Amino acid sequence: MTKQIDNLNKGSFQLNTVLSVAILVVSIAVFYLNPLGLTTLFKVLIMLFGLVVAAAIFIKSAQGDRFLHFVKETRIELRKVVWPTREETIKTTGFVLLAVIIVAIFLWIVDAFFTWGVQSISMLNF
Numbered sequence: 338m339t340k341q342i343d344n345l346n347k348g349s350f351q352l353n354t355v356l357s358v359a360i361l362v363v364s365i366a367v368f369y370l371n372p373l374g375l376t377t378l379f380k381v382l383i384m385l386f387g388l389v390v391a392a393a394i395f396i397k398s399a400q401g402d403r404f405l406h407f408v409k410e411t412r413i414e415l416r417k418v419v420w421p422t423r424e425e426t427i428k429t430t431g432f433v434l435l436a437v438i439i440v441a442i443f444l445w446i447v448d449a450f451f452t453w454g455v456q457s458i459s460m461l462n463f
Contacts, residue, residue: 353398361391 364387368380395401421429
């Protein structure tokens with residue numbers, strides 16, 4: 338009996354997801370295809386209304402529940418992040434810029450060497 342109820346609930350959650358996607362697709366289609374000859378303002382309002390209704394229906398589905406759980410967990414993890422200070426950011430940026438300049442000079446020298454080598458070989462008459 339419990340399995341039947343779970344399957345019924347699972348089916349309704351899948352129905353909610355399909356319904357929310359269908360509403361989203363229809364609102365986007367009305368916006369771009371404009372079958373009713375609406376002005377831009379009404380097209381935008383219809384699309385926004387469709388997005389809000391689709392989001393509300395999606396939140397009620399199993400995938401929406403998992404998404405909300407993911408968002409809550411993400412917010413918790415973001416609170417644990419230790420952000421660098423301004424001084425650390427400036428120092429790190431300086432090191433990165435210095436490394437980029439050094440690599441650029443090295444590649445310029447290697448390119449000049451190969452250019453010289455190719456020109457030397459191409460001037461030889463075989």
